[in-house]
Amino acid sequence: MMTTEALAPSAGTSRIEDGPRGAKPRTLTLSRVGVYVFLILAALFFLMPLWVMVVTSLKSMPEIQLRHIFQWPQQITFEPWLKAWDTACTGRDCNGLKPGFLNSVKITLVGTTVSIIIAALNGYALSFWKYKGANILFGLLVFGAFVPYQVVIYPLIIGLREIGLFGTFPGIIIIHTIFGMPILTLLFRNFFAALPPELFKAARVDGAGFWQIFFQIMVPMAVPITIVAVILQVTGIWNDFLFGTVFAGRENMPMTVQLNNIVQTTTGVREYNVHMAATILTAAVPLAVYFISGKWFVRGIAAGAVKG
């Protein structure tokens, strides 16, 4: 790791304005065209399934049965979208996706925040304040990441039942924090471990303690990795279905329970157009989070670079 003392704040700022490095000609050169061609081809590959989903969601069922999956609908209908949101039946209730929406927002918001704060603290402590046995704990944690969820579900149920939190909102938050912890801790630990050690030493010389260094130095530096953590956690929690049905209690059932009810039918008739619309609608929130947090990504580097 190079020292960063030479890195003047101005250099950091200019990096943000200029964007990333590499060859930076203002004019359109052949390599520039190559970059864009590559990205656009990649984007087309990534968008292909979305295209199929969007066109399917705009078709009527008889047209879907003709199975021209890539074709634009002969007759556009928005009916499936309305149905998915508002009237699709999930069991006895025919209110579409909307009833669980607020629950999902609540669980995702609190769950993501709590789990990221805890994981950031873990990563920080593991990088700079290692106590005896810390590595073993971390090893256990990483180990836990490889266990399929269902394997550990029974001990967790019994544990939560004993402390009286089974089937409650705090219960589901605890569960998401536990299962997010291995990967998130790893993420923060590796990020902090790669930071220039001079930062930490200097703060120690100034007499700053555990919490001071964390909040005043490390938190602002950790923005880029926090964004990655947010992406992982928001997606994980928002799309969770298994824990929601078991641990959240009936009052707090997330939206994915309704999504699954709409799209996963065993012996019933499948309305593919409604399924596609419901899937896109459900994914809208994580997508919005990606798009918005992506902008912070750049800003986060600015904050980190200036501090550095």
Next chain:
Amino acid sequence: MKKFAVVAAMATALLGSTAVNAADVEVIHWWTSGGEQAAVSVFAREFDALGEDKWVDTAIAGGENARSATLQRTLGGDPPGAAQFNISRQFEELAEGGLLLDLTPLAESEGWRDFIRPAAILDVCEFEGAIYCVPVNIHSWQWAWASVPAFEKAGVPLPKNLDEFIASAPKLQEAGIIPFAIGGEAWQIGGAMGVVMLSQLGKAGHEAIYKDRNLEVAAGPEVANAITIFKSLKTFTDEGSANRTWNDTTNLVIQDQAALQIMGDWARGEFAVAGEQPGVDYACIAGPAENPYLDTGGDIFLFPKQDDPAVEAAQLKMASMMVNPQVQALFNNAKGSLPVRDDVDMSLADDCMKAGLEILKNPDSVIQGASIYLNQDAIGQTEDLWAELWSNPDLSVEEAQQRFVDIIASAD
């Protein structure tokens, strides 16, 4: 448990929520599609009409998901008031563990034994002389769905059994039709194989293998025949069959691109939605055999034990409501399944359903599916075996049969 109740009570008081009132009964089920919703609404409406008690609906799609949620919540001390299961051995440990409400007094006072038919579907609910569940409908696997125009186009008559079908399959192929439509999912393959086996074994052979675990029959020529037929069916399917859902497969028959699909009676719903007429656009062939047997799969409800006597009273009311003849008629008409009792008005039923009802009247034509006799573990092993047989042409008839015998021999 007590601690939990106290906290729950406190939480309820604090939040002022309407959580679980004394007479709210939460019901976990997996009936989530449009048609299924209509059926479950019948139960809910009828139950709410009985009095103060309320049906609180918790729909969780996918049988395994819903069943897991019930089991896990029961273990967590927060069991639902009622839960859907299949007619099978899926819930035996709940009953053995004393976690379920004993319905015996209700069943005896209402005389369930007298009107629920076939008797075997109530046997499933019985553990050590006590009744722990209510059967609500009957679904059978033993149906073949044929496209009438496809057979006309190929100039062959509709088959009456599998041998006739295999004989006419090459002609169908020549006419550019997929003779045999199937989706490559393990449960579809396993289900179809079960139907083929039954068509060769008959009731006696079926019971000898699954009920009596007679290994000689399992190693006998009928099973070998079934495996051979199954392997030849594979040659009459299309390239796209791998991983196809059953609905997409049925759709091939609806579109007359494929001639025949073996699938349970729930496939009827797909034809109805597509506006197809039985006898004109499609045909339902029971068996498929001249002497068709039907198994009696279907759904049951069980009632996990509750602390609150008011909920328990409501649970009993719900159980009684579910077998009520009017409710049975309304429910099964909406669901497209057959009722669990004879004395209900099924005048709204279509021809295929009526044919099914007719077969059910004769006890000699009714069999218990393998899942009644074998536990889920063994059922899963056979499913794996048939899936492998389907996709692996190198697996010989002899070896497949030997492995089948081994599964039966070690089954619990």
Next chain:
Amino acid sequence: MAQLATAKEDGAAARPAAGSSGRKPFRLSTLMSIVGTMPMIATAVGVFFICIIYSFVLSFTNSRIFPAFGADNFVGTDQYARLWSTGRWLVSVNNIWFFGLLSIVANMTAGYLLAVFMDQRIKQEDLFRSIFLYPFAMSLVITGLVWRWILDPNYGIQATVRGWGFEDFAFAPLVNSGTAIYGLVVAGIWNGVGVTMAIMLAGLRGVDGEIWKAAKIDGIPTWKTYLFIVLPMMKGALLTAFILQCVGVVRVYDLIVAMTQGGPGISTQMPAVFVIQHITDRSNVGLGMAAATMMLLPVIVLLGLQVFVQWRANRVKENA
């Protein structure tokens, strides 16, 4: 995991001040560190340690739906014997190595490539990033279905390209036992490469600007700088992405259920699917836990190796 050890040692070597051993006097800040990581301690010990022991013990029982620890429930190593004579499990074990190797290599390569291209001052960076990331947000139940359609020989890519006049074009990996796993890899990359890209990009942007200036002055071509100078500097990001991939591979379940259900036949079965099916619908918790224990075995070996390497290193240090 061997890399994990290196990274740890790097950290320790670079930071001797970061008091890591009990030999130093106990300080308030160490106490704070313990307080700050209480949730981690609780999770590591209270959840994962106990759960692993618990599932290990269960694997010696004949538990069906509910965990059963009665004296007559213990059946020794019967479940392991059955496990290793089950064809489906053997296929699953083979598959996971093949699938894992292929998809991790492909994912890391594609992820780094995308990150490098995204690092070229792209005006529409937000847009491209969202396009590469969006699959990660979609429910696999439906995207699995869409991929199945796209790869279906009768309606998907194959049919479309044939419709353009290329009659011999064949692309339908899912229909064949031998190729279905490649279809899974493609969909898996589609689903997860965006995250790898995001982590790599975070890593790239964390690299010191001075390095770039120096490389430029020395006249090193951009691609060489990316490959030979910058890449080795992103150890943290690479390690994170790698472990994330490993976890994803070991636990792969949704993708299989959504796309192939383990088929055709049993050709795409995976260990996690085996475990989950057996502890839920197949009501054989004992066998499922035996399989889960076997899944953890390679991880135990690797972590054990790391502990051993560290112990050796410490001893060498002490002797010196």
